[in-house]
Amino acid sequence: MNTKTSIRKYDVAIIGGGIIGSSVAYFLLQEAPHLAVCVVEPDSTYEFASALRSSGGCRVQFTGEENIAMSLFSLDFIRHFDQRMSTAKQPAYADWVEGGYLFIVPPENAAQLEKTASLQQAQGCTLDLLSPAELKSRFPAMYVDDLGAGVHTPHDGWCDPNGLLWGFRRKAVELGAVYIAARVVGAQCDAAKVLAIQLDTGESVSAEAYVNAAGAWSGDLAGLFGMRLPISPLRRFEHYFTPGSHVGHLPYVKDMSRLAFRSEGQGYSGGLVDGSAVRGYNFEVDHDYFENVVWPAVAHRFPAFEAAKCHRTWSGLYEVNELDGNPVIGAWNSGLPNLYTVAGFSGHGMMHAPAAGRGMAELIVHGRYQTIDLARLGYERVERNQPYPELGIL
Structure with a gap:
């Protein structure tokens, strides 16, 4: 079949291979090693990736219980990142500094x-x-x-965002994730679900579940599915x-x-x-x-x-996230239930990437959260125009 019209089939297609998307891929394959997971990422150099242009800060000082719980898990994960995420071919380096x-x-x-x-x-x-x-x-x-x-x-402290991102990506690949160097340019949907996404290579990707982890580009990406996501x-x-x-x-x-x-x-x-x-x-x-x-x-x-x-x-x-500065994590249950979003962290994506990736993996594999209940961060609050109550977005 001509590659320009070919369809690749997976269980889960993650759109965005930055630190959030790569964390989702890693935790999916930890949770369910049999899954066929692809990550669609147009730039393997990550020239404009938000995490790599950040200062790498990680803190527990939030006011929302979910955010505090995500910080506690994520900070512990990052502290032990080097041991957990080294692959058979390459060590992982988070360069954690407990500077407070x-x-x-x-x-x-x-x-x-x-x-x-x-x-x-x-x-x-x-x-x-x-x-x-x-x-x-x-x-x-x-x-x-x-x-x-x-x-x-x-x-609390800070780490090397580049080491964190590549540690997640390399480990996800070792576990079986496939990274596709392409950009999503369209989506095929029916009334009940997403059927496929179109890539700028001419290929299509079909999956049972799709994850919008496109960071600063996630609002525009959501529009391809007819979803209003107030992220800019x-x-x-x-x-x-x-x-x-x-x-x-x-x-x-x-x-x-x-x-x-x-x-x-x-x-x-x-x-x-x-x-x-x-x-x-x-x-x-x-x-x-x-x-x-x-x-x-x-x-x-x-x-x-x-x-x-x-x-x-x-x-x-x-x-x-123009609604409340907090991430949207969950499925579009009222629209296309197999379209998931994990985006809108408003400057806290790197520090919460481990917890958000684990939560998204639990939701996709089990249909519900197993550890931290992130339901209050779901898309439903956007539909209700009901901000998540958090005073620590500074």
Whole structure:
């Protein structure tokens, strides 16, 4: 048969071979080794993959029970990634750094931070609730006069997103996943299910289940199936910079303005997300953004950064769920029940990839979640226009 008209058949077709899609493939084959799984990914270099342009942060500091549970599982998985995910041919390297996270808030938000800390502790998280004086004692270079409280989670940290992605991909391939270098350009559906997807190679893929794991492109991909998915790409910047005088080691510092940065080698890495930026697939770098937006914020919080020097700026995309900033995980039960979505993490895809991949695998193989119940993150809330209640999307 001519390859331009051929149909490939699988049990599960995952669209998007980044860190989320590769995690789904891995956990599917862990859960059900007999499955025929393919992953459709147009770019094996991952030039524009969101995870590879991130800072690799992993934290438990959320307010939603599902998000906290996903963090606890995922952080443990990443801590032991090198041992779990090495293949017969190649070792895996996550380069985990247990550098901690520090959320700081003004006085008017201190009560909510204390409430959130209690919830996190109840789910098994280790943390320290700190007063401004305690913050100053622990981080002497920090300006604290306008702060009300902070929460330090010492077992949080960061890792190498590139190592994580390729570790998942190589292990999935070792278990039997087939990666197809192509882009999905169309879908064939009837009233009850997806029948096949068309690729830009001219081939088609037929499967029993289809997974939208296309990240920042997932909203457009959903449209090919007639599904409205409120996920859009948002450009954000990361910067590597150094201070004018000594600051010392810092955990991943985050505040209410969406400033977030951490120690990185001899300097610091991070940025400040502009949530109001125009949506779109824009990777151009604004080299004035650090000086105009980030520098004033870091210099206010740590005066040693008054003489900061930015050495490098790069851009990447958040896959923003415009409804509530949280992922959509589940099947389109009211439309095409064999179309699954795991997308819209809004900047937290890498850190939740292990838990999301496991959850999606459980749902496809067993028809229900076996470990963490992620039903509240399903597509039904989009249809009801009912945001998931999470205050920790910063």
